[in-house]
Amino acid sequence: MTESRWIAHGLIVRDGKLLVLRREHGSYLGGQWDVPGGSVENGETSREAAEREVLEETGIHASAGEELSRFTNLDTKGRQITFTTVTYMMTSELDSPVVINPEEHSDWRWIYPSDDADGLELVWHLKKTLLTYFRPSGG
Numbered sequence: 001m002t003e004s005r006w007i008a009h010g011l012i013v014r015d016g017k018l019l020v021l022r023r024e025h026g027s028y029l030g031g032q033w034d035v036p037g038g039s040v041e042n043g044e045t046s047r048e049a050a051e052r053e054v055l056e057e058t059g060i061h062a063s064a065g066e067e068l069s070r071f072t073n074l075d076t077k078g079r080q081i082t083f084t085t086v087t088y089m090m091t092s093e094l095d096s097p098v099v100i101n102p103e104e105h106s107d108w109r110w111i112y113p114s115d116d117a118d119g120l121e122l123v124w125h126l127k128k129t130l131l132t133y134f135r136p137s138g139g
Helices: 046-058 124-133
Strands: 003-014 017-023 037-039 062-074 081-092 105-111
Touching (some): 003 124
Antiparallel strands (some): 062 081
């Protein structure tokens, strides 16, 4: 029997730029850039998890809004687990400073959601979200 797990992410946009975090080297997808997120805990909705993860990973109090993307995939390590990764648009106070947890992330930046995303190596689900949600009209 395959286990099912949910992962929730929050995408924060300010002045047309989105907040990305570099995953710590040595961790899953280490060195790649992602938006804040993590596992949905028991008794928690995916929206609540996205809000909690944004706070834990950036220090920003944010509210989950529109669901931007949802992807389902089998575990990349061959375990009998199916992951559902959901990303929400987040709203927050404009002047909230970014404070990352150095155990999880080594850097952060605000980038434009362009095709090249400022040349950063983005995790797969963020690339797909940007391609589907932020694709320029007519492109």
